[in-house]
Amino acid sequence: MEKMEKSDVPVYTGAKSNKKRNIAVAASLFTVALFWNLPSLARGSHSISGGNTPQVNKINFDSWCPIPEVSSTADDGLDSPSKFLEQDAILKQVERMAAAVKVPTESFDDNDDVDVDPRWAPFEDLHATLKEMFPLVHEKMKLDKVNKYGLIYTLPGTSENLKPVLFAAHQDVVPATSVEKWTHPPFEGHFDGKWLWGRGSVDCKNNLIGLYSVMEDLLSQNFKPKRTIVFAFGFDEETGGKRGAKTLGAELEKQWGQDNIAMILDEGGMGLDILGDYVYAMPGVAEKGYLDIILTIDVDGGHSSRPPPHTSIGIMSELLVELEAHPYTPRLTRENPFRNLLECQVKYSPGQVEAWLGQALAANEDEGVLGERLAETRADERFIFQTSQAADVIWGGKKVNALPESVHAEVNYRVSAHDAPLENIKEKAVSLLRPIAQKHGLALNVFGAIEEPATLSAGKLTFDLDQPLEPAPISSTNLDNPVWTLFSGTIRQVFENIPSLEGRTVVPVGDIMTGNTDTQHYWNLTKNIYRYGPGREGTRLNAHTVDERIEMLSHVEAMVFYYDLIRNFDQAGDL
Structure with a gap:
């Protein structure tokens, strides 16, 4: 390993008191900044040319995004x-x-x-x-x-x-x-x-x-x-x-x-x-739900020189295209923790958010309309407030001159709370795909319930599911919750005092995770x-x-x- 010089290592000054926090900057901070390549821009930064927007200035955001006091250093005699x-x-x-x-x-x-x-x-x-x-x-x-x-x-x-x-x-x-x-x-x-x-x-x-x-x-x-x-x-x-x-x-x-x-x-x-003089600390306080819907088509095989109008692979392709043609819509509910993050950014970093955002939040704009607007400006964050649907696995067929007797696909869903319970996801998939199965004369096995076609069955479409998990409960980030206040106050205590972030105010705000832990x-x-x-x-x-x-x-x-x-x-x- 390469040797690190003493000047490359910053010095932690310890926590400051709640009331008076003296800023102590290590003598090596300039070298540290060069060596450690500190970041300058953050997730969710949407800089607006010209600084603060007129809409932001017309509204009083003082009551938005209260943050905890900085926790005091524990008086326990430890190092x-x-x-x-x-x-x-x-x-x-x-x-x-x-x-x-x-x-x-x-x-x-x-x-x-x-x-x-x-x-x-x-x-x-x-x-x-x-x-x-x-x-x-x-x-x-x-x-x-x-x-x-x-x-x-x-x-x-x-x-x-x-x-x-x-x-x-x-x-x-x-x-x-x-x-x-x-x-x-x-x-x-x-x-x-x-x-x-x-x-x-x-x-x-x-x-x-x-x-x-x-x-x-x-x-x-x-x-x-x-x-x-x-x-x-x-x-x-x-x-x-x-x-x-x-x-x-x-x-x-x-x-x-x-x-x-x-x-x-x-x-x-x-x-x-980091957004300017503010640092947003975003612990996950909830997780989206999870569901895999598994689709299997079973039909008779045969020689590829005498194919039917649509092979099982062709029918499966039609099913997946139909699902992708009907994605879930974005929606920012008042309960979604991401809304709190937006309010914090409007209050503390108004020049780096959308010009219309503060007004829209203050006016309680329709949840669906607000979700659509944010999905356009924050494409990388849209699935924080939108259920995702992704066809991730497909296989079928064994040989190029043999008609595929079975084809299998798996579609993954990460479910937003506003689309829960998971039964809604299952029902939507079945309602979209049932007509296609019926058009091709397929019987259905819908999560264990058998539906036979009116005419002689040409095969079967089976719906299965795997790893169903409803969205997680949201942990409170209200300042009247002493656990959150202590946890988030400690975040401020630590990260407002490490050399790489010193001089900035840390804003702890809950976020929602699109994956599961x-x-x-x-x-x-x-x-x-x-x-x-x-x-x-x-x-x-x-x-x-x-x-x-x-x-x-x-x-x-x-x-x-x-x-x-x-x-x-x-x-x-x-x-």
Whole structure:
């Protein structure tokens, strides 16, 4: 690895008080800015030429987007988290991250049970690596292994009256494909002096190793919490968590009961986006629903020299074209957390949003009209407020001169709350496709209900579904929720004081995730679920694809957040 010079490492000045926050700038900040290539623009930036718009200036937005006070530094006698940003500490994290990335804990869609499929074996190696790197965690925290590879660590608090806090991450990674296209091999754990490269470096061994490292440090200081701390680490999040987090959730509910965890923090969210003097911190407070609709056509085969007017592949193509001709429409409801983000941007960054946005929000413009307008200006964000529909899998036919007897397609839906329940998605698909099946004389099997055609059947169209999941409950971001106030106040405490963001105001605001995390199996444990991997824009690149990598400064900045969050929740009273 390349050596990092002392001048390349910024100095964390610690948190400032609620009332007076003196700005302390490290002497090396200019060098840091050049070396670490800080971002300058954020997701959702829609700069308007000429600055603030007339519509914005005519409306009083003072009541919009209240933000919490900055949390105070915990008075617990523990070390300042500034040590995590020192050169030696960063290089230690490089070693730990590289060791974890080198273990290829890939999870596959067709994995069999843990006692049957040999592809689970790398998780044994990862567990051995974790035990070697973090001896105090394994000595002082109680470890329960669930379904062989699921991990629950518990550090009991001294006060049984305080609800525990739970930190989640997952051990598995998506398979590394197109290996020849990677700049550095995906399981080498290469560090180039700034970036740590490899599969899982972003998703989600960054979070996993960060949490282990922070707890190892706390335990080295003889940390004895008042509030119980729980770690829950699944091993098949990338395939839905049915063997990992699902079994962990059941065990955690058995241990703690329903709604008896103060807060759960897992991966996710949109990190930290900079718009001028403001930084938007966007933890996920909800997730869209999920559904796969599986279509199968079965017909008689034959020689391709005597084909019917439409083969099964031709009919399936017609079905998919019909679905794509009827996409779901965007709609921004008042309940959608994204609306809160828009209100915050209008209030704090009025010159960088659409000229009409403030007026439209203030006037409570029709939800559908507002959704359509935003979908045009924010195409990359439209599926935050629109159900997505994607035909992702199709196969059929065995030989070019033989008519295909069976063809199979899978259509994935990520369901917005306003289109729920999932029954609505199923009914729409059936209503669109039934006439086509009837036109071709196909019988139907609609999720188990048989419908025969009026004439002799020419074949059958079957509807199946997989992995149905309703949209997640929305965790409250009101300032009268003490859990959110403490969580978001800690975000401000940490990120308004790290050198890379110093001088800016952090605006914590909930976001909605278009994908799903292991938290789908933890809904019963608490009403306060936050999905947040803190990181500046542009510092976590290429998750799930070639050249995945993380800026190691961003990794240790996240550790500062975990460290102060654990301490702040430990100092808080009943939540």
